[in-house]
Amino acid sequence: MATKILERKPxxxxxxxxxxxxxxxxxxxFRKMFGRRVTLEYPEQxxxxxxxxxxxxxxxxxxxxxxxxxxxxxCEFVCPPKAIRITPGEIPxxxxxxxxxxxxxxxxxxxxxxxxxxxxxxxxxxRAIVLQNVYSLNAATREEVVLHKxxxxxxxxxxxxxxxxxxxxKAAADKAAGGHH
Amino acid sequence: MSKTExxxxxxxxxxxxxxxxxxxxxxxxxxxVGPSHPATHGxxxxxxxxxxxxxxxxxxxxxxxxxxxxxVAENFTYNQFIPYTDRLDYIGPIHNNVTYALxxxxxxxxxxxxxxxxxxxxxxxxxxxxxxxxxxxxxxMDAGALTVFMYMFTDREKIYxxxxxxxxxxxxxxxxxxxxxxxxxxxxxxDHVLKVCDDVEKTNELCDKLLTRNxxxxxxxxxVAPLSKEDAISYGVSGPNARASGIAMDLRKDKPYxxxxxxxxxxxxxxxxxxxxxxxVRVEEVRQSVRIIRQAVTKMPGGLWYNDKATKIFRPRxxxxxxSMEELIQNxxxxxxxxxxxxxxxxxxAENPKGRQAFFVVSKGGGVPWRLRIHGPSFSIISALPKxxxxxxxxxxxxxLGSIDFVMGxxxx
Numbered sequence: 001m002a003t004k005i006l007e008r009k010p011x012x013x014x015x016x017x018x019x020x021x022x023x024x025x026x027x028x029x030f031r032k033m034f035g036r037r038v039t040l041e042y043p044e045q046x047x048x049x050x051x052x053x054x055x056x057x058x059x060x061x062x063x064x065x066x067x068x069x070x071x072x073x074x075c076e077f078v079c080p081p082k083a084i085r086i087t088p089g090e091i092p093x094x095x096x097x098x099x100x101x102x103x104x105x106x107x108x109x110x111x112x113x114x115x116x117x118x119x120x121x122x123x124x125x126x127r128a129i130v131l132q133n134v135y136s137l138n139a140a141t142r143e144e145v146v147l148h149k150x151x152x153x154x155x156x157x158x159x160x161x162x163x164x165x166x167x168x169x170k171a172a173a174d175k176a177a178g179g180h181h
Numbered sequence: 182m183s184k185t186e187x188x189x190x191x192x193x194x195x196x197x198x199x200x201x202x203x204x205x206x207x208x209x210x211x212x213x214v215g216p217s218h219p220a221t222h223g224x225x226x227x228x229x230x231x232x233x234x235x236x237x238x239x240x241x242x243x244x245x246x247x248x249x250x251x252x253v254a255e256n257f258t259y260n261q262f263i264p265y266t267d268r269l270d271y272i273g274p275i276h277n278n279v280t281y282a283l284x285x286x287x288x289x290x291x292x293x294x295x296x297x298x299x300x301x302x303x304x305x306x307x308x309x310x311x312x313x314x315x316x317x318x319x320x321x322m323d324a325g326a327l328t329v330f331m332y333m334f335t336d337r338e339k340i341y342x343x344x345x346x347x348x349x350x351x352x353x354x355x356x357x358x359x360x361x362x363x364x365x366x367x368x369x370x371x372d373h374v375l376k377v378c379d380d381v382e383k384t385n386e387l388c389d390k391l392l393t394r395n396x397x398x399x400x401x402x403x404x405v406a407p408l409s410k411e412d413a414i415s416y417g418v419s420g421p422n423a424r425a426s427g428i429a430m431d432l433r434k435d436k437p438y439x440x441x442x443x444x445x446x447x448x449x450x451x452x453x454x455x456x457x458x459x460x461x462v463r464v465e466e467v468r469q470s471v472r473i474i475r476q477a478v479t480k481m482p483g484g485l486w487y488n489d490k491a492t493k494i495f496r497p498r499x500x501x502x503x504x505s506m507e508e509l510i511q512n513x514x515x516x517x518x519x520x521x522x523x524x525x526x527x528x529x530x531a532e533n534p535k536g537r538q539a540f541f542v543v544s545k546g547g548g549v550p551w552r553l554r555i556h557g558p559s560f561s562i563i564s565a566l567p568k569x570x571x572x573x574x575x576x577x578x579x580x581x582l583g584s585i586d587f588v589m590g591x592x593x594x
Contacts, residue, residue, distance in 0.1 A: 002447045002448065003447060003450045004448065004450065004465065005450050006449055006451050006458065008457070008458075008461070011394065011396060015394050015395075015396060016396060018397075021395060021396065024390075025328075028387065032332075050345055050346040050349075050367070052346075052348075052349050052367065053350075054348075054349035074512075074516050074517070077516065077517055080257060080265070115264055115353065116350060116353065117263075117264040118349060118363075119260070119261065119355075122363070123516045125502050125503070125509055125512055127499065127503065131349065163500070163503045165503055165504065
């Protein structure tokens with residue numbers, strides 16, 4: 001094994017007198033004083049957020065404005081601190097997105113419990129819950145940080161969707177139904 | 182039996198008073214250090230018995246940060262437990278992720294591709310830098326050199342920014358998965374790593390220059406609380422503390438994992454095992470870690486960052502989940518039942534920044550461990566405190582605690 005025995009030399013006279021070291025130390029301080037600043041004046045200056053940042057989990061809609069969550073409750077299951085509670089609901093039959101069948105009646109996300117681990121995003125089979133850039137969530141009461149569906153959609157907004165799975169499904173179903181006539 | 186224990190066990194008030202009287206006017210005095218938060222090490226209480234200023238006896242009281250992580254693991258699937266491993270040795274969280282994933286992968290009997298291994302090596306060494314920088318910085322601060330702490334923290338923030346780019350969180354990384362990683366490294370990340378390595382190296386040299394030959398620091402550390410080679414072995418001390426005592430032990434060399442045998446680096450070994458050696462070892466280890474990171478970055482292989490054969494263990498990719506029924510079902514199975522692991526048990530130990538961290542996984546099949554045992558290096562070194570502290574002065578206590586660089590999240594679990 002490549003080992004390296006660390007040497008210990010006794011202090012030299014210059015080191016023992018200590019005064020030259022004070023000068024050297026002050027020189028470091030002086031250099032740092034006029035160096036580049038490393039601090040950020042936070043509320044005025046915001047830190048850059050890299051791509052793929054894990055902020056507050058949010059719910060998103062697809063470009064057609066359909067809520068992507070189909071309340072399969074996989075995120076509720078996987079969430080380690082049990083921060084998510086979903087009340088599933090049916091989509092009315094006369095709705096344009098009736099073929100999706102289900103959407104959450106309520107989606108409760110308790111940000112007092114959330115540990116921002118991102119497992120919900122990873123488990124979601126619809127890419128409906130996404131951890132986005134919001135990192136500063138403040139409130140005066142506990143109730144305010146238990147987020148509900150409307151707030152989660154407000155935070156999430158709309159994300160582009162390349163696959164548009166449900167539109168494809170509907171098109172395929174329509175085609176099959178048309179073929180029978 | 183010590184005097185305070187007697188006091189607590191007496192039901193009789195008069196006898197209690199007599200014992201207290203004896204304690205106050207006796208030969209020794211009892212001093213409680215903590216339970217407080219000494220810098221970032223966690224909550225530890227030391228019950229010291231003093232004769233004048235000299236410590237006669239030391240009783241570490243642990244358990245203030247016990248969260249029952251081992252029991253928690255039994256109720257979660259293997260992947261769900263990964264966020265909890267962040268909180269073991271929370272000074273270099275990403276290394277715990279890697280060690281845990283390697284332990285479960287050993288049980289599953291799967292390998293990860295070379296690219297995944299190289300990324301994990303970089304993660305491990307960045308965690309070592311994080312840990313040693315807080316270790317050295319707090320050591321300096323405990324010895325009265327606050328400046329070093331500030332300089333080192335500045336560079337730690339840069340490493341945290343790397344983590345943020347890599348996995349989306351600065352501190353609670355949750356990066357590895359059983360059979361792979363959460364995601365591939367982002368574009369340009371390796372260049373950032375090299376840049377941070379330069380900065381880290383500069384700061385390390387600067388702090389080395391500022392403190393190692395500084396007379397005040399030197400006088401406070403040399404010969405303080407030496408841990409002999411024999412004691413280090415008998416207390417099971419590992420990592421930098423054991424190496425400072427002259428034991429050339431490094432699991433990266435002894436039982437190579439993640440392809441550590443392909444990297445060139447030296448294992449620094451001290452001679453006396455005193456607080457000063459523990460400083461020297463860590464300063465040198467930072468240099469060696471930077472060396473390993475540079476090698477890993479230059480020969481970063483291409484390919485996948487997960488094992489694509491382990492379809493029942495590693496979650497399928499998102500675009501597949503969205504477009505194919507087979508993968509969608511697989512996604513549901515891995516989430517609800519956990520990764521499919523065989524019956525059996527596996528033991529894995531890795532060289533964490535603080536020493537030997539080990540996971541022992543017992544599985545009865547399925548996606549949940551039947552039992553998970555975690556060994557933390559900080560526990561061993563804290564159990565050696567009653568051996569090394571007696572004979573020291575009270576004002577040496579911060580220096581010794583800083584020099585052994587423990588973290589209570591790792592000790593209490």
